[in-house]
């Protein structure tokens with residue numbers, strides 16, 4: 001081998017080695033599980049406890065929507081919603097067996113952003129206006145950076161995101177002063193009440209549900225093996241929405 | 256070279272004024288959309304991408320198809336495309352500018368698009384799509400300018416332009432591949448999540464683009480003395496025939512996988528397109544028209560007797576173009592979003608505002624292409 005060829009070969013091998021490692025990592029990746037460091041915030045929703053209690057369900061929705069200045073827009077086309085009731089056959093459309101118990105069939109289910117561990121909405125967002133917060137796994141939004149391309153809405157498999165098709169402000173009944181309103185042309189969604197989490201408070205919907213039932217909605221850290229949410233999940237079988245997509249949703253439902 | 260845009264006869268100016276007035280109407284409609292928000296379109300929380308993004312998708316294909324004249328001429332030394340490469344490159348320039356405008360009018364916060372470059376998300380195909388489109392625009396501007404200037408001065412183009420031209424060939428393929436990646440990597444949308452999306456995009460591009468070039472060549476023959484020659488047109492027709500055949504083949508493969516596996520969340524989108532789903536059948540007439548046009552165009556392009564008859568070939572080219580436009584510029588994007596992830600079948604109809612804005616962008620593309628073609632024809636003294 002000539003000296004020049006040798007140098008070329010070494011350089012090529014080195015380049016391959018450098019590129020090879022990330023490539024190998026991608027190929028070998030398993031279902032992306034949440035990081036084991038930091039918190040992994042999650043929610044459990046106990047469907048039995050919501051049965052026949054549409055008042056509790058509405059209170060949860062109202063608590064969230066009024067606190068977060070979510071506009072009240074009529075009609076499905078331009079609706080904005082962070083958390084809302086949905087019939088089982090739509091919330092769990094892949095798991096809608098033919099002869100399911102009436103109580104499951106007839107009671108709507110609260111759905112919201114799942115704060116997925118492997119959130120497809122994050123990877124597609126061109127200006128990084130939505131991202132997964134490293135310290136606790138909350139999927140965040142920056143309403144001042146969002147360009148309104150709606151790629152995240154195409155990528156979310158759960159319909160969790162809403163777009164402001166017009167200026168939402170005239171449609172907000174009572175503006176909550178200490179929470180931002182959004183402008184037209186940006187996407188918004190549930191943020192697990194990140195503004196409350198920093199203060200050590202629980203999400204608004206969870207607090208609202210506790211007025212009726214102590215454990216209809218349970219919020220906690222899955223990385224803490226002594227947490228109540230871990231205890232509940234290990235004692236009850238739970239289901240999640242579209243788990244087959246490897247998004248690892250962090251909202252668990254007890255049926 | 257651009258100075259030649261402003262010299263021209265009455266017909267030329269009438270055409271340019273006609274286009275400008277459509278652009279004006281489009282601009283007014285856009286100002287209204289800008290003021291009120293994207294709520295003035297037919298889009299909604301489920302059909303979040305529709306007519307604008309469909310046009311982006313279709314015209315990226317038209318832009319990429321320039322490679323179908325550049326490649327034979329520069330790589331295979333197919334001399335008969337000598338007169339036509341510049342037309343292909345100018346078509347690409349117009350098409351890319353249309354694409355960028357379509358993306359722009361689809362943005363909820365258009366003034367913030369810079370955020371995409373200030374804080375780029377490198378895993379986002381939309382970021383890469385913009386980068387590759389801009390690069391392609393620059394490549395085509397540089398190449399066409401340098402080559403045309405050399406022609407005007409009666410000298411050979413400088414040597415350094417060759418590698419630039421060679422770069423533009425894989426680049427053209429890349430722009431449409433990345434456009435396919437916008438869709439085909441989304442687990443949320445089973446209709447789009449198909450590995451054959453990029454090849455299908457390229458096949459449709461390489462059929463619709465050359466078909467459009469054939470139409471343009473016929474028009475140029477009518478309005479000027481410029482004639483690319485029978486052989487070049489026949490070659491374009493053969494390219495379009497192969498590409499159209501590949502497109503139909505790929506579509507058949509999509510049907511097979513969906514229907515043989517019987518997976519409902521794959522078949523339901525085809526049902527929406529071809530038979531209607533839960534009472535929603537607004538796309539059905541379009542898709543069947545597209546199918547019929549595809550069959551007619553294949554017959555015209557494959558049968559040598561019809562292909563060699565330029566009158567019939569003209570119809571064939573129009574049929575190819577319209578068939579693909581209906582499939583890609585109407586059906587594909589909307590059907591991917593309906594039913595929505597919760598299983599609801601929603602309807603979408605573009606509004607007048609949306610269509611006016613789109614017409615404005617079509618006119619903008621036509622204006623740019625007309626002006627650029629005008630400059631070539633003047634330089635070649637063939638007006």
Ligand code: SF4
Pocket residue numbers: 112113114115116119120121122139155156157158159160161189247
């Ligand atoms: S539910 Fe949707 S919006 Fe929420 S993190 Fe998952 S993919 Fe993103």
Ligand code: SF4
Pocket residue numbers: 124125126127128129130145146147148149150151152153186187
């Ligand atoms: S709409 Fe906003 S949040 Fe969604 S992908 Fe685009 S920039 Fe990101």
